[in-house]
Amino acid sequence: MRDSLILAQRSVTKMFRKPEQFLDVTLQPIIMTVLFVFIFGGAIAGDTSNYLPFVLPGIIVQTVMFTSLTIGVNLNTDIEKGVFDRFRSLPIARSAPLFGAVLGDIVRHAIAVGVTLLFGVLIGFRFHTDPLSAVGGILLMVLFAVCLCWVSVFIGMVARTSGAVQGLSFLITFPLTFGSSTFVPASTLPSWLQGWVAINPVTHVIEALRGLLSGQHYMAAGSSLGTELLWVLGWCVALVAIFFPLAMWAYRRKV
Amino acid sequence: MTKAIEAHGLTKRFGKTQALAGIDLEVDEGRVLGVLGPNGAGKTTAVRILATLLRPDEGTARVAGHDVVREPKEVRRAIGLTGQYASVDEDLTGLQNLVMIGRLLGLDRRAARARADELLTEFDLVDAGGRTSKTYSGGMRRRLDLAASLIGRPSVVYLDEPTTGLDPAKRDDVWDMVRVLVKQGTTVLLTTQYLEEADALAEEITVIDHGRVIAHDTPQGLKRQVGGQTLEVRVAHPADLATAQQVLARVGTREPEVIGGDLVSVPVSGDAVLPATVQALASEGVPVVEFSLRLPSLDEVFYSLTGQRGQGGASGPASGSASAGSASTSSLESASSNEGEAV
Numbered sequence: 001m002r003d004s005l006i007l008a009q010r011s012v013t014k015m016f017r018k019p020e021q022f023l024d025v026t027l028q029p030i031i032m033t034v035l036f037v038f039i040f041g042g043a044i045a046g047d048t049s050n051y052l053p054f055v056l057p058g059i060i061v062q063t064v065m066f067t068s069l070t071i072g073v074n075l076n077t078d079i080e081k082g083v084f085d086r087f088r089s090l091p092i093a094r095s096a097p098l099f100g101a102v103l104g105d106i107v108r109h110a111i112a113v114g115v116t117l118l119f120g121v122l123i124g125f126r127f128h129t130d131p132l133s134a135v136g137g138i139l140l141m142v143l144f145a146v147c148l149c150w151v152s153v154f155i156g157m158v159a160r161t162s163g164a165v166q167g168l169s170f171l172i173t174f175p176l177t178f179g180s181s182t183f184v185p186a187s188t189l190p191s192w193l194q195g196w197v198a199i200n201p202v203t204h205v206i207e208a209l210r211g212l213l214s215g216q217h218y219m220a221a222g223s224s225l226g227t228e229l230l231w232v233l234g235w236c237v238a239l240v241a242i243f244f245p246l247a248m249w250a251y252r253r254k255v
Numbered sequence: 256m257t258k259a260i261e262a263h264g265l266t267k268r269f270g271k272t273q274a275l276a277g278i279d280l281e282v283d284e285g286r287v288l289g290v291l292g293p294n295g296a297g298k299t300t301a302v303r304i305l306a307t308l309l310r311p312d313e314g315t316a317r318v319a320g321h322d323v324v325r326e327p328k329e330v331r332r333a334i335g336l337t338g339q340y341a342s343v344d345e346d347l348t349g350l351q352n353l354v355m356i357g358r359l360l361g362l363d364r365r366a367a368r369a370r371a372d373e374l375l376t377e378f379d380l381v382d383a384g385g386r387t388s389k390t391y392s393g394g395m396r397r398r399l400d401l402a403a404s405l406i407g408r409p410s411v412v413y414l415d416e417p418t419t420g421l422d423p424a425k426r427d428d429v430w431d432m433v434r435v436l437v438k439q440g441t442t443v444l445l446t447t448q449y450l451e452e453a454d455a456l457a458e459e460i461t462v463i464d465h466g467r468v469i470a471h472d473t474p475q476g477l478k479r480q481v482g483g484q485t486l487e488v489r490v491a492h493p494a495d496l497a498t499a500q501q502v503l504a505r506v507g508t509r510e511p512e513v514i515g516g517d518l519v520s521v522p523v524s525g526d527a528v529l530p531a532t533v534q535a536l537a538s539e540g541v542p543v544v545e546f547s548l549r550l551p552s553l554d555e556v557f558y559s560l561t562g563q564r565g566q567g568g569a570s571g572p573a574s575g576s577a578s579a580g581s582a583s584t585s586s587l588e589s590a591s592s593n594e595g596e597a598v
Contacts (some may be wrong), residue, residue: 006358014346017387081343086403088361089306091331
């Protein structure tokens with residue numbers, strides 16, 4: 001555990017040394033917010049101030065998904081460059097570098113959520129719920145990110161190059177974010193797509209976050225916060241149960 | 256004497272490639288073993304097994320008294336590894352790299368910092384300690400990598416091709432550091448493609464090729480086996496060629512060979528013949544533009560040991576019939592480069 005924390009510190013130090021790595025957690029959510037709120041917002045929801053409380057939680061979730069899927073790229077690069085060989089020749093737990101990277105990324109997730117929320121507030125977003133729910137929403141995002149990142153760790157271990165990891169991650173991210181209620185209410189989608197949206201974990205994460213930040217009013221009709229939270233926790237458990245062992249197996253095979 | 260490294264019958268296969276086909280290695284405590292071989296001979300695989308990064312398919316290995324498969328943690332506590340490609344974190348500063356590893360080795364913050372400062376001083380990296388290692392030159396990176404592997408004061412250090420890609424001055428720096436290490440009592444296993452390097456640093460040399468040990472000897476013994484050194488003289492005026500040839504015939508172990516229009520080359524058994532040759536050439540009044548004594552290249556070593564040209568580890572015998580004719584081609588090619596990678 002101590003070793004994992006030391007290695008987490010390493011990834012955080014690296015992060016701050018490479019500001020361009022922050023673009024995806026700072027500039028990207030801001031651009032997405034501007035794009036969707038001011039360009040599509042009027043067309044989708046009638047006016048932008050109506051759309052903002054609906055779409056901002058969606059953009060937060062999308063951002064967190066992108067950041068949680070970059071870990072595979074970073075790990076793949078580390079292994080390629082031989083840094084892991086050094087770690088493995090030290091008397092530390094074999095999995096410590098992996099846990100260190102996952103722990104270090106929590107800082108990225110928190111920054112991603114924080115920047116998007118802050119920008120949202122600057123352009124007029126207001127919390128419609130109590131502070132406790134807002135904090136809960138942020139924690140829920142970090143939890144989801146930590147569970148989802150094992151998918152990326154797994155891809156990072158089985159893909160040959162870091163470029164391939166990136167490509168595969170995008171392939172996964174797009175149907176998950178766009179095939180959900182991120183930008184439009186699910187009720188406007190064709191029924192065959194609604195079937196996918198209903199089971200898509202991202203839909204439930206977004207609905208839960210809408211409930212926690214913007215209030216019940218902005219959630220899909222007929223859904224309740226309690227149910228959505230259960231869905232999210234269920235998905236978190238499922239993601240970890242499936243991808244954590246796979247990732248560990250692939251990691252042990254690779255290094 | 257106690258063995259610091261003791262490996263028997265190590266084999267390792269990657270898919271269709273038999274990287275190691277049964278290797279024995281032994282190093283006494285406080286000694287330097289040079290493992291010499293071309294690319295792909297299995298040097299790095301052997302080091303990775305001894306460093307617990309890979310499990311052997313067969314065979315056993317003990318390092319510092321511990322089995323590499325059954326007691327990897329104890330082995331890791333005793334070893335330092337410097338890889339073929341410097342494995343420092345490019346995005347961290349030299350200091351951060353060293354402190355992090357010190358902390359991972361169980362030092363507290365202050366002790367890790369003190370040890371890092373000590374090593375930065377020792378490796379002449381104090382000024383560069385605050386810069387990210389990405390900005391380091393190849394030689395500096397190699398030094399940082401070596402420093403990183405010494406933080407825990409290991410009793411056994413693996414140097415996997417520590418000077419590949421370095422220019423001669425930087426190479427000498429690394430050699431000096433290795434000598435300091437040995438003086439402190441550290442056991443060193445050094446892999447290299449250069450006989451010159453093994454000769455300069457190692458007390459014993461194991462030559463491997465295609466995953467097998469093909470020779471094990473002291474540098475002196477190995478050189479005897481492969482025909483010692485080669486003396487080369489390039490005359491200023493081609494007219495003096497015949498005279499130079501006569502002089503060299505007296506000191507050489509074979510008939511001198513004329514290469515091109517102005518170079519005479521002859522194998523000699525030691526460097527004692529050097530002053531005599533210089534004197535003889537001077538008294539004959541032969542002006543010389545180049546005078547060199549060099550070790551056989553890796554290529555020539557392999558040729559002498561196996562009767563086949565070393566092909567950088569690529570499989571397949573180059574030519575079945577090793578004739579005297581091809582032997583002279585060998586030295587002709589190697590005369591131009593000492594890389595052992597002729598052709």
